[in-house]
Amino acid sequence: MPDWYETLREQVVHPFCLGWDGVCRVEEDGPAERCLLVLSDNRVDSDKDKSPEQVLELFKFVVKEIRTVHPSIPITWLKISPSERRWGVWDQVQEANQLVEQWAATQFNLHCITFANAFLGPDGLPIKKLYVEDKLHY
Numbered sequence: 001m002p003d004w005y006e007t008l009r010e011q012v013v014h015p016f017c018l019g020w021d022g023v024c025r026v027e028e029d030g031p032a033e034r035c036l037l038v039l040s041d042n043r044v045d046s047d048k049d050k051s052p053e054q055v056l057e058l059f060k061f062v063v064k065e066i067r068t069v070h071p072s073i074p075i076t077w078l079k080i081s082p083s084e085r086r087w088g089v090w091d092q093v094q095e096a097n098q099l100v101e102q103w104a105a106t107q108f109n110l111h112c113i114t115f116a117n118a119f120l121g122p123d124g125l126p127i128k129k130l131y132v133e134d135k136l137h138y
Contacts, residue, residue, distance in 0.1 A: 049089070052096035059100045063110060076111045077104060082119050084126040085135035 050058065059077070066075060079097045082090050097114075104110045119138065121127045130138045 049092075050096075052092055052099050055096040056099040056103060060103065063107065072109060074109045074111060076113060079112055079114050079116065081138075082116050082126050083136045083138075084128055084131055087126060 063075060066073075077100065079101065080093045082093070086093070097116075101112045101114075104112050119126055119130055128135075132138065
């Protein structure tokens, strides 16, 4: 098991940063009534990027850990959004999103939110004016 899994296990019900490369954020709202899960990465085309299958496994692990402490709270996952800077790997991001969404559909009280189209123009490319200087964040 990778070292970051242990870090994740220790911090899974508290806000933290760990993404796509091993970074996650789990936030509790009040007394663990619901959980928001965001996978993200601040690196671009790093050799440490995870494959779509590894993202799915990370997601399953995070959900399992949350469920050991909070077996029935709703968990909502914000699907990974496009960015101008990571556009070269958007096909892999979409595959990861699809794998996670398909698995989530088979699970109790696990939801996905898609908002990628809000960041894409009529040409299907990221809307440049929505991003800050690094072309990764909005």
